[in-house]
Amino acid sequence: MRAVDLIQKKRDGQTLSDDEIQFLIEGYTKGDIPDYQMSAFTMAVYFRKMNEAETLTLTKAMVQSGDTLDLSAIDGIKVDKHSTGGVGDKTSLSLLPLLASFGLKCAKMSGRGLGHTGGTIDKLESFTGFHTEISNEQFIRQVNNVGMAIVGQTKDLAPADKKLYALRDVTATVENISLIASSIMSKKLAAGADIIILDVKTGKGAFMKTLEDSTALAKEMVAIGNGAGKKTKAVITDMNEPLGNAVGNTLEVIEAIETLKGNGPKDFTELIYALTEQFLFSAGLCETHEEAFRMIDEKIANGEALNKLAQFVEAQGGAQEEVFHPELLPLAKHTTEIPAASDGFIREIECEEIGLCAMLLGGGRAKKEDSIDPGVGFVLHKKIGDPVKCGESLATMYYNSDSVPGNVIDKFTAAYTIGASAPPAKTLIYDVIR
Ligand code: URA
Numbered sequence: 086m087r088a089v090d091l092i093q094k095k096r097d098g099q100t101l102s103d104d105e106i107q108f109l110i111e112g113y114t115k116g117d118i119p120d121y122q123m124s125a126f127t128m129a130v131y132f133r134k135m136n137e138a139e140t141l142t143l144t145k146a147m148v149q150s151g152d153t154l155d156l157s158a159i160d161g162i163k164v165d166k167h168s169t170g171g172v173g174d175k176t177s178l179s180l181l182p183l184l185a186s187f188g189l190k191c192a193k194m195s196g197r198g199l200g201h202t203g204g205t206i207d208k209l210e211s212f213t214g215f216h217t218e219i220s221n222e223q224f225i226r227q228v229n230n231v232g233m234a235i236v237g238q239t240k241d242l243a244p245a246d247k248k249l250y251a252l253r254d255v256t257a258t259v260e261n262i263s264l265i266a267s268s269i270m271s272k273k274l275a276a277g278a279d280i281i282i283l284d285v286k287t288g289k290g291a292f293m294k295t296l297e298d299s300t301a302l303a304k305e306m307v308a309i310g311n312g313a314g315k316k317t318k319a320v321i322t323d324m325n326e327p328l329g330n331a332v333g334n335t336l337e338v339i340e341a342i343e344t345l346k347g348n349g350p351k352d353f354t355e356l357i358y359a360l361t362e363q364f365l366f367s368a369g370l371c372e373t374h375e376e377a378f379r380m381i382d383e384k385i386a387n388g389e390a391l392n393k394l395a396q397f398v399e400a401q402g403g404a405q406e407e408v409f410h411p412e413l414l415p416l417a418k419h420t421t422e423i424p425a426a427s428d429g430f431i432r433e434i435e436c437e438e439i440g441l442c443a444m445l446l447g448g449g450r451a452k453k454e455d456s457i458d459p460g461v462g463f464v465l466h467k468k469i470g471d472p473v474k475c476g477e478s479l480a481t482m483y484y485n486s487d488s489v490p491g492n493v494i495d496k497f498t499a500a501y502t503i504g505a506s507a508p509p510a511k512t513l514i515y516d517v518i519r
Contacts, residue, residue, distance in 0.1 A: 333462015
């Protein structure tokens with residue numbers, strides 16, 4: 086087999102066989118197929134697309150390119166979630182303890198933040214002493230005992246995807262549904278869970294801006310997951326404004342804790358309930374919406390979900406008391422209110438801009454090597470649809486610089502559109518793809 090023939094075949098719109106796709110991925114991983122041929126191939130896929138069977142084969146080939154997590158020593162149902170990313174997305178921090186409180190087992194790999202989005206590990210490191218450098222043995226033991234563990238992504242998981250994603254990034258071939266879906270799902274499948282629920286974001290602050298594209302991506306990923314023998318569903322959720330009110334690592338941790346106490350913001354709480362419900366259905370733990378919500382209410386009211394978070398934080402070296410007393414978590418030295426420039430209703434919030442504002446305060450990374458300041462960020466007081474008076478606070482800004490960062494305030498204010506009338510009511514959960 087020669088790579089050039091397979092590039093030509095895809096260029097001409099033909100379907101590749103399993104062997105041909107495996108040949109390409111194996112050859113590329115080993116270095117036998119050079120970047121210039123793989124770039125030509127991904128560009129051919131970009132224009133000619135791949136069908137569902139080709140996409141599944143591509144995903145499986147990427148899973149097989151490296152290690153897979155062996156979770157067989159974990160008792161019970163292993164679950165995993167993935168979010169396509171957004172601003173204020175602290176979902177794992179509340180969702181996983183809740184799932185663990187139902188006896189589901191969460192052996193999770195998470196990442197760090199880059200650009201306008203934050204990463205779960207950065208958020209968790211707000212807890213004094215928390216770390217993710219744990220051995221494989223501790224990882225398995227902790228999931229068995231506590232119900233959850235979170236570690237960083239190992240480079241040996243789906244190495245073909247790592248190489249291919251970096252190549253796509255610099256050859257304008259990221260935006261293809263088959264390539265995105267196979268990239269995300271190769272990492273999920275290599276991580277070994279039985280049930281996978283995907284939170285596919287849609288809107289201005291999301292990777293996929295339109296409902297149509299988000300739905301297509303969700304369908305493709307669900308087909309891959311189920312095709313690979315995992316119970317997979319996707320929930321399509323809104324990302325036209327930050328999720329919840331807190332944006333910034335420690336502030337988001339505090340909001341996640343409050344949510345586990347039943348005091349979370351409406352939208353974030355709704356998302357946590359919707360995702361948990363899908364896990365409960367897939368795990369066969371309940372059958373109706375009412376039953377699911379009753380069960381979740383109970384785990385929050387009796388403190389079991391919050392206790393799970395505390396046990397997990399302690400197991401990974403963190404200060405458990407900070408879970409029960411989040412006021413102990415260190416926040417930035419200074420705060421200031423950001424006033425609204427006019428009367429009216431909040432019509433739009435440029436989500437990515439808010440994420441970038443948090444990054445400018447030091448709460449995120451512009452480059453992978455940057456260090457971050459966990460205590461900075463924003464607590465939003467006004468979200469889309471809210472009425473506002475000129476001068477009223479849009480948000481409280483937490484910052485550590487000696488002088489007030491006026492440039493960030495200007496950027497933050499510009500991210501808000503205030504209009505004379507209220508916008509149409511917003512939807513948070515658009516669809517569930519089964
Ligand atoms: N995230 C991934 O992991 N892969 C893609 O291709 C796009 C987003």
